[in-house]
Amino acid sequence: MYGMNRGFQVILEEYADKTETKRKVFRKEADYEVYIKELAAKGFHISTNSLQQFVHFIANSLEDGRIERIRCVKRPGFKDYMIAFRGRDWKKNEVEPSFVQNLDDPRTYLLLVLNQILNLATMSIYQKGFTKICPIDSRPQILIHSLMSDIAAGVASANCRGCMECAIAICKKLAVEIIEASKLTPLEELLSEILSFLIEECGSSSFEGTDSRNEETSSGSSGVLFGKSELEGELNSSQEDEKNSINQKNHSTGDSPEKEECMDGLITAAKAASDDEIADAVRDVYIGERLNKKRKEDFIDKEKAVDDDSLPDLEDVNTHYDTQINLNEEARTYPANERMPFELKGQANVLKRKVEKIFHNMQKPILRGRRTGQLDAAMAYKLAMNQMDCFMKKGEVSEFDGCAYFLADNSGSMQGNRQENCCKALSKIEHAFQDVMPLKIVAFNADDCYSVRHQVLKNWSEKVSSNGSYNFLTHCYANGGNKDGYSIRVATEELLHRPERKKILIVLSDGLPSAYEKNDGEKDVNDAVRKARKAGISVISIFFGDDSERSTFVKMYEKNCIITEPEGIDAELVRLMKRFCFR
Structure with missing residues (x-):
């Protein structure tokens, strides 16, 4: 909640510093609402819902990367699953060449940047095809490189608060881009007014004025999953001139043939489960639920007996x-x-x-990674890769x-x-x-x-x-x-x-x-x-x-x-x- 609220405020503060001739002071939460109304009076209508969604996307991307990094460290073998799972999505979601033609559109430009933040935080590489359409000295590359140290620090944070501080820093650097992408077109403004009118007239809460945005919301992984990281060396590097720093770095392309082969090999290695195994799993879950219910009833009867x-x-x-x-x-x-x-x-x-x-710990399940039994929530992600060793069987509960x-x-x-x-x-x-x-x-x-x-x-x-x-x-x-x-x-x-x-x-x-x-x-x-x-x-x-x-x-x-x-x-x-x- 801290990251969401503070990120929203920082964007408005930074935008005011860069666009207002007179310094704008924000002392309380109501001041931010007043500033949005002042922008509307000048003809700039800001969708607060869109602005909040952009902040949420940035914060979630970093936190996903941080959590998945921790899981990779604590669970041996988890990293291999993340490579296969993330790699499949990475191969499918290639940057469209048409993006280059529409980079003048604030929303397209911000979407491209946010996708790179997500990929860097969760996979440590650029989105597939990004380096082909955006040269090293292009505007998106320069902007993203300025964010890399914050992305790396957020993923490496020891706690959520530290990660949110890095997300807020990114929001501050992207303040102008986020505000421009959150501005309503005349048609959207008209629709918003009509929708507000309908809500007031009907008194219904079923209408919500929301702006659709093309955001990727896949869960994050962490660590350097796919070979050489685009974030390598960023966590402890000093802040230099953006363009000079880029020229000094030797970036990997993010979509090399070696990585393609790695993805193909890992993804095709996943085994499909038979219908009989699935039926056995469903049966075991049903039996387990019946046994748990019986144990619970016996325990209640025992409590009544000694009351x-x-x-x-x-x-x-x-x-x-x-x-x-x-x-x-x-x-x-x-x-x-x-x-x-x-x-x-x-x-x-x-x-x-x-x-x-x-x-x-005395009563936890003792058999994991089985092909039949009760579905293990911690291994549910394997279902997306057609791997059925995501079940567990409980021994006699002591x-x-x-x-x-x-x-x-x-x-x-x-x-x-x-x-x-x-x-x-x-x-x-x-x-x-x-x-x-x-x-x-x-x-x-x-x-x-x-x-x-x-x-x-x-x-x-x-x-x-x-x-x-x-x-x-x-x-x-x-x-x-x-x-x-x-x-x-x-x-x-x-x-x-x-x-x-x-x-x-x-x-x-x-x-x-x-x-x-x-x-x-x-x-x-x-x-x-x-x-x-x-x-x-x-x-x-x-x-x-x-x-x-x-x-x-x-x-x-x-x-x-x-x-x-x-x-x-x-x-x-x-x-x-x-x-x-x-x-």
């Missing part, structure tokens, strides 16, 4: 204790309307994009089937920096993984040895747009003790009732269990962890407390125990989730 977030029966959990333990699971009572800070949201978005990319439960210590020792780092790390995990797998995040503490509280930051089927983990940090505080063994048993029971194949429980704590009589806490945790692992659940603990308790904490969990500082919780959680999902 219940209620707690399972915890009678088996209480059998491990001499006295009855009361669990109070609290849903969110405060509005989750606090937005994540800009910096934290940015980090969470980066992680989310990485996770989505990895999940996508859909991830897992869920994760996070237990975050919320006892009094977590106040301050520890709780903040823990909740921020959980907020990133929640943001990145909630769309790809079921998550439950719980903050646990205990009022005494017989009363445990679980505060739900995010439930299984819940998706909090403002992030439940971050809102917990802003609305709640840490207090009380912690009965880790009991909370682990509850989480284990919930995970065992989940239908997913892979299950992981991650416990984040800064200390040892405290809500126990005597010293039974360490033994209870060890027993709960062993039973969870025996049931097929991956249990991992992250410890970020005092060094004096480190050895005891490791002894409780035996393995998969990570020791870190509060600031390192973030990185450790990300590493654990990636290992769980993608190994």
